[in-house]
Amino acid sequence: MKKILIVDDEPNIVMSLEYIFKKEDFQVYIARDGEEA
Numbered sequence: 001m002k003k004i005l006i007v008d009d010e011p012n013i014v015m016s017l018e019y020i021f022k023k024e025d026f027q028v029y030i031a032r033d034g035e036e037a
Contacts, residue, residue: 002025002027004021005037007030007037
């Protein structure tokens, strides 16, 4: 399984990207800012 880290402080963007990548069989990790990433 491919993995991706999404870093963004906009919840709507994060949710959209998470949905798209999960549909493409990615394991999705989320961080809200650079420090958390």
